[in-house]
Amino acid sequence: MVIRVKTTRRKVFEYDAPARVVAVLGGQLSDEGRWLDSQMNGALSRFLKKTRLGSEFGEYATYATEDVEVVLFSLGKRRGHTLEQVREAGVRLAKILARLNSRDVVVENFLASRFGKKESSYALAEGLFLGAYSFDKYKSRAEQVRRNVVIAQGFGPAVDRARAVCAGVYLARDLVNEPPNVLNPVELARRAEEMAKESGLEINVFGPEKIQELGMGAYWAVAKGSDNEPRFIEIVYRPEQASGRHLALVGKGLTFDTGGYSLKPPASMTTMKGDMAGAAAVIGAMKVIAELNPPVEVRAYIAAAENMISGHAYRVDDVLKAYNGKTIEVLNTDAEGRLTLADALAYASEKKPEALVELSTLTGSCVVALGAQIAGLFSEDESLAREVARAAEEAGEKVWQMPMEPAYKRLLKSEVADVKNVGNRKGGAIQAALFLAEFASVPFVHLDIAGPGFAEDEEDNPLGPVGGTGFGVRTLVRWVERRA
Structure with missing residues (x-):
């Protein structure tokens, strides 16, 4: 997959994109998820209750309408996270994004409130890049999937360093x-x-x-x-x-x-x-x-x-x-x-x-x-x-x-x-x-x-x-x- 990553100062619910990703912690929507849920008249919280998305790290569920795809991504329990988990979340997310219909995606800056925008932006971007890698040079039918990812409330220089x-x-x-x-x-x-x-x-x-x-x-x-x-x-x-x-x-x-x-x-x-x-x-x-x-x-x-x-x-x-x-x-x-x-x-x-x-x-x-x-x-x-x-x-x-x-x-x-x-x-x-x-x-x-x-x-x-x-x-x- 070819992936491009950039940042915005805006939050997930403020950024206009056909696909959005928010975190779930301990079976509950993150703050970003709750804002988006409010904008969607509670549709995400009702969907989350139906899916019973648990506290297992890496589990996810996709809520789709004619206008938007929303990925609810579980970061596991509410506490005890590490930056390495943010990086691994980026890797897993890259694989999920490849299966979405939308090419343009805005992603919550996972756990930025805990680690700071700079560190979380770097770990998440690095994970996205690492997870998007493939070696298809010798395959006669290699499909090139492209995704444009925006990290909400991200730190641009950290993403540039991760890219390098x-x-x-x-x-x-x-x-x-x-x-x-x-x-x-x-x-x-x-x-x-x-x-x-x-x-x-x-x-x-x-x-x-x-x-x-x-x-x-x-x-x-x-x-x-x-x-x-x-x-x-x-x-x-x-x-x-x-x-x-x-x-x-x-x-x-x-x-x-x-x-x-x-x-x-x-x-x-x-x-x-x-x-x-x-x-x-x-x-x-x-x-x-x-x-x-x-x-x-x-x-x-x-x-x-x-x-x-x-x-x-x-x-x-x-x-x-x-x-x-x-x-x-x-x-x-x-x-x-x-x-x-x-x-x-x-x-x-x-x-x-x-x-x-x-x-x-x-x-x-x-x-x-x-x-x-x-x-x-x-x-x-x-x-x-x-x-x-x-x-x-x-x-x-x-x-x-x-x-x-x-x-x-x-x-x-x-x-x-x-x-x-x-x-x-x-x-x-x-x-x-x-x-x-x-x-x-x-x-x-x-x-x-x-x-x-x-x-x-x-x-x-x-x-x-x-x-x-x-x-x-x-x-x-x-x-x-x-x-x-």
Whole structure:
């Protein structure tokens, strides 16, 4: 659905539109609903009594006449609401609006009296945008539904910001949802270049020769097994006034992962076009950062590759030399993401950012621990961990801090190299984070988004459809804003 959102200072009953949405709380009409009901001679209250719309969040009923459609949307009980519920209400409402006959709709600014017009306008608009997303590019009969939505008594700048942030989420979702025969590393780099050009960002892209010349031996080992060449992508945002400070973002960019010679079973391979969700989030975040223009430099790094099987592919027992000089014994070729990230982290660290956040669909064990909606947050810097967790909470994305247990480092010790790329199955997500820490020489946070980066069914993603979620874009943007 294509959705346009704007605001008005007027209330729902004062704004002339063929469709209107008001809230129901604890089975009763909101203040806006009561005003509208009065204007309609009590028709809504009589209808509400008939429908017995309960206190279950997200329930709704539509009252229609020849002149108007009115949606009564339940926000659940009268008390105990959160801004996240306003956002989720926007998502659900977007789906309801698609089924209305009217293209023009005015919506009550849900719970503005509790959270303020600015905060509620932002959460509601963000939910509407996120819920309206669809990926129909490859469907021969995709119907484009259009809706014009006005938030009554809304705050325009908040809606503008939500629109900018969701444009970055849309871009990230689109990248993840592209089939792997279309979005290979070369195409990912091309789309990053296209975004950078449109947004006024600097971009550098390195091919195989430069990757090898730089000594990115871990990344190159993974990449060389594919006929599709790797691309190392660096995107730079510079504020108008240089401060001498900069932040770094790193995203895992495996556009497809077979597991290599440690081959994945077929069922585990079906979502591997989404193994670049970290890279997609970083690219989407850079688009938003360019528009919001925070006063701090931000540099993003992506080591894009495919993990394939061929006569050139790397093997178990290989020993690789990373960009920072450390050697790695390969015990599992399906633990390839951390190898590409090792060189990306070392390269980013060399530029001396004051802090670095990295996102990757890294381990199945993190999904087992935290499920499909929560990312694991790992850091040896407690202050930075709290900072990123706070940014995620404010952005409405769920993360949970996991331990960086020093005792587990012994599991990564190698007999023939400095470190091995896997330990054992106990605490696999923690071991992966400890491995990455060997290559980041600045304060850094690792976000394992293997669960929330890709939704396999609707239950996995309350803020959008099946497929790429764009998880991480909103957190990264909020973190950069807080740092700036």
